[in-house]
Amino acid sequence: MNAQPTNDEAYADAHRRLQQLTALLDSVIVGQSSLVMHLVTAVFAGGHVLIEGLPGLGKTHLAKALAAALGLRWARVQCTPDLMPADVTGAEIYTTSVGGASTFEFRPGPVFAQLVLVDEVNRATPRTQAALLEAMQERQVTHAGTTHRLPSPFCVLATQNPIELEGTYPLPEAQLDRFMFKLTVPFPDRDSLRAMLDVSLDTEPSDSLQSIANPDHVLRIAALCRTVLLGTRCREAAVDLIVATQPQPGGGASGMRRHIRYGASPRALQALIRAARVRAVTAGRPHVDVDDLQAVALPVLRHRVLLRLESELDGLDADTALESIIGEWRQQL
Amino acid sequence: MVDSPVQHLLDAVRHRLWVRQVLAAGRRALWASAVLGLTLMALHLTIMRVPIVAALASVATLWTACLGWSGFRRPTDATCALWADRHLDGASAFTTWLDLGKPIAGHMHDATVERFAVWVQEQVPSSRRRLNSFTESAQLGKPLAVMMTTAALAGLVLKLPGPTPTPVRPAAASPDATTAASRAERPVSDADVPSTRNVVGDVARALRATGPITANQRAGAGAESAAASGKADSNGIGDASRSRLGALAPDKSTTGQSPMADAIAGSWPTAGTAQTAAAGAGREAGLGLDDRAGFGQSRALTGNMPVRGFVSKALREPADRQVDVDRTAVFDDARASQTSLPAPAGRAAAAAGPPVDSGSMRLTTIETSYVQAWIKATSRR
Numbered sequence: 001m002n003a004q005p006t007n008d009e010a011y012a013d014a015h016r017r018l019q020q021l022t023a024l025l026d027s028v029i030v031g032q033s034s035l036v037m038h039l040v041t042a043v044f045a046g047g048h049v050l051i052e053g054l055p056g057l058g059k060t061h062l063a064k065a066l067a068a069a070l071g072l073r074w075a076r077v078q079c080t081p082d083l084m085p086a087d088v089t090g091a092e093i094y095t096t097s098v099g100g101a102s103t104f105e106f107r108p109g110p111v112f113a114q115l116v117l118v119d120e121v122n123r124a125t126p127r128t129q130a131a132l133l134e135a136m137q138e139r140q141v142t143h144a145g146t147t148h149r150l151p152s153p154f155c156v157l158a159t160q161n162p163i164e165l166e167g168t169y170p171l172p173e174a175q176l177d178r179f180m181f182k183l184t185v186p187f188p189d190r191d192s193l194r195a196m197l198d199v200s201l202d203t204e205p206s207d208s209l210q211s212i213a214n215p216d217h218v219l220r221i222a223a224l225c226r227t228v229l230l231g232t233r234c235r236e237a238a239v240d241l242i243v244a245t246q247p248q249p250g251g252g253a254s255g256m257r258r259h260i261r262y263g264a265s266p267r268a269l270q271a272l273i274r275a276a277r278v279r280a281v282t283a284g285r286p287h288v289d290v291d292d293l294q295a296v297a298l299p300v301l302r303h304r305v306l307l308r309l310e311s312e313l314d315g316l317d318a319d320t321a322l323e324s325i326i327g328e329w330r331q332q333l
Numbered sequence: 334m335v336d337s338p339v340q341h342l343l344d345a346v347r348h349r350l351w352v353r354q355v356l357a358a359g360r361r362a363l364w365a366s367a368v369l370g371l372t373l374m375a376l377h378l379t380i381m382r383v384p385i386v387a388a389l390a391s392v393a394t395l396w397t398a399c400l401g402w403s404g405f406r407r408p409t410d411a412t413c414a415l416w417a418d419r420h421l422d423g424a425s426a427f428t429t430w431l432d433l434g435k436p437i438a439g440h441m442h443d444a445t446v447e448r449f450a451v452w453v454q455e456q457v458p459s460s461r462r463r464l465n466s467f468t469e470s471a472q473l474g475k476p477l478a479v480m481m482t483t484a485a486l487a488g489l490v491l492k493l494p495g496p497t498p499t500p501v502r503p504a505a506a507s508p509d510a511t512t513a514a515s516r517a518e519r520p521v522s523d524a525d526v527p528s529t530r531n532v533v534g535d536v537a538r539a540l541r542a543t544g545p546i547t548a549n550q551r552a553g554a555g556a557e558s559a560a561a562s563g564k565a566d567s568n569g570i571g572d573a574s575r576s577r578l579g580a581l582a583p584d585k586s587t588t589g590q591s592p593m594a595d596a597i598a599g600s601w602p603t604a605g606t607a608q609t610a611a612a613g614a615g616r617e618a619g620l621g622l623d624d625r626a627g628f629g630q631s632r633a634l635t636g637n638m639p640v641r642g643f644v645s646k647a648l649r650e651p652a653d654r655q656v657d658v659d660r661t662a663v664f665d666d667a668r669a670s671q672t673s674l675p676a677p678a679g680r681a682a683a684a685a686g687p688p689v690d691s692g693s694m695r696l697t698t699i700e701t702s703y704v705q706a707w708i709k710a711t712s713r714r
Contacts, residue, residue, distance in 0.1 A: 008448055008451070011448055227442040227444070227445045228445065229429055229432075229441055229442075229445055229446070229449050231425055231428050231429030231432045232428065232429075232432050232435075233415070233418070233425055233428040233429070234425055234429075285424060285426075285452065286445055286448045286449040286452055287424075287425060287426060287429045287449055287452075288425065289424040289425040289426075290425060291424070
């Protein structure tokens with residue numbers, strides 16, 4: 001990989017900016033510190049995030065605040081069943097120039113922003129979802145034979161509503177695997193609700209938020225995170241965790257593994273290590289620790305592990321199964 | 334990076350782990366010694382004697398094995414680094430530090446490696462302070478107490494004589510130890526009471542010399558028994574048996590000659606005794622011959638099952654040994670008085686019980702009863 005030379009100042013700067021960003025977002029989004037940390041981690045790890053939560057919990061507000069703090073150009077796409085792929089990726093428009101010449105001009109869609117918020121992605125048709133996900137994976141859009149590169153950094157924050165599933169198109173598992181994290185937004189506690197009134201009742205904090213970084217800083221910090229050392233212990237631990245989520249062949253599984261139908265993919269292993277590196281830099285370390293792996297394990301694996309139907313009917317969910325697996329894995333380290 | 338603060342820290346961790354390893358081996362040896370002591374004590378008490386030297390040698394071997402194995406096994410760098418990461422807030426730094434000297438370091442960024450080296454050396458003082466404050470008990474008190482108790486107990490038990498098979502000791506030859514009851518239970522040998530044997534033989538020959546019962550006597554007794562079957566008097570004797578007994582009644586001419594003869598004659602029931610019915614008692618069955626069936630014929634229902642033939646003991650005996658019931662009541666008082674039977678020997682014979690059976694002296698049941706009655710009578714004189 002082509003990483004820029006690093007030094008103590010670069011590490012110190014990265015550590016400082018990450019700490020500041022996290023604190024800033026915590027002040028804007030009250031009571032969602034874990035969500036903020038994971039979101040920051042995903043942005044600097046170069047991944048996309050799927051956020052699931054009830055309406056009104058501040059998902060859009062969080063995306064706007066993040067974009068404002070990092071100085072990123074952001075766009076919002078509200079998915080509806082009649083949303084077309086061209087509405088997301090862009091389309092060619094037949095225009096007539098001043099001189100009278102008429103040409104087709106490509107008008108980029110909202111996906112060409114640096115931070116894209118896709119609300120209720122499960123309400124879009126599979127065709128539109130595919131167009132979006134292809135752009136997420138390839139970081140480019142090809143239209144009429146012309147390839148248009150997406151900007152860098154590029155991060156998609158897709159949201160899902162766990163209720164009102166009528167008329168929706170759930171993302172298939174293969175598409176879900178493209179998201180680095182799947183985050184759940186919990187309902188804030190009483191103190192958080194009280195503090196929220198003081199922060200966002202009469203004003204929109206994201207509108208007056210001062211940025212602490214620019215896109216170049218984001219790219220530099222992301223590159224620095226990719227050089228974080230990964231020792232043998234953490235390397236083997238990450239592999240062990242992915243293996244622990246696989247169903248045992250022959251049906252002789254014990255513990256939570258007997259409830260798993262499909263386990264995490266190798267892409268999950270890469271996402272796990274990339275996210276752990278960002279966490280290490282956030283903690284001020286130039287190397288990865290097993291605690292970093294444990295911190296990002298659940299968001300990475302939550303949407304990549306499928307349970308058996310009979311286990312789901314018995315009331316078991318992926319979070320419970322994964323927490324048990326992660327706990328056992330951590331005890332062995 | 335061999336001589337670096339990190340390596341010194343790992344060496345200190347190695348010493349700490351080695352001491353803990355030896356202490357753990359000592360605990361295991363103490364517990365194993367206690368178990369070994371209990372096993373040796375059980376062995377000493379139940380199966381075989383265990384010398385104290387052997388017990389000490391086994392315990393010494395056990396300790397040598399446990400402590401030697403743990404003492405010569407030094408913890409490796411990887412073990413020390415892993416322990417430091419887990420317990421000294423290493424955050425995987427020490428294990429990653431060991432990776433720097435491996436081929437995996439080729440994939441690491443040089444600037445990052447330098448940054449990491451600085452970071453981990455800055456971490457060493459805090460880790461060393463934590464190591465110095467790391468305390469853990471040896472936990473030797475309990476196993477040591479158990480082992481000492483077991484050793485003291487084993488020292489007492491192993492001094493005891495082990496289990497040895499007790500040989501069968503011969504009975505002590507003491508006249509006081511020989512009681513009358515024991516002598517009565519002891520089979521009487523010919524050497525003990527030779528005179529008794531002679532007396533028994535004389536009586537048996539005397540009984541047989543009177544001759545067998547005649548066929549007419551048997552037929553008459555059988556007819557009377559068939560007519561009077563099922564009836565018995567108060568003495569349990571039926572009419573048929575009474576008639577036979579009448580035939581067997583002692584000769585009146587001999588009565589009065591001796592009180593013993595009169596006593597024996599009077600002991601026999603006569604035909605004039607009262608008759609009472611005791612239907613189905615069957616007490617007369619043993620007093621006469623079974624003339625309702627021929628010899629060698631069974632009254633049992635014949636069936637298809639092959640039955641092993643049975644020949645009664647009476648048929649197996651030679652005819653001259655068959656008891657002559659007509660003469661069994663005859664008592665020759667004169668001959669009995671001529672027989673020199675020392676009283677002590679007779680009493681001894683009576684007390685000792687019947688003589689040892691041999692082929693030539695096999696008596697029937699009736700003969701035996703007569704002999705015993707005679708012996709009893711002579712012993713009263």
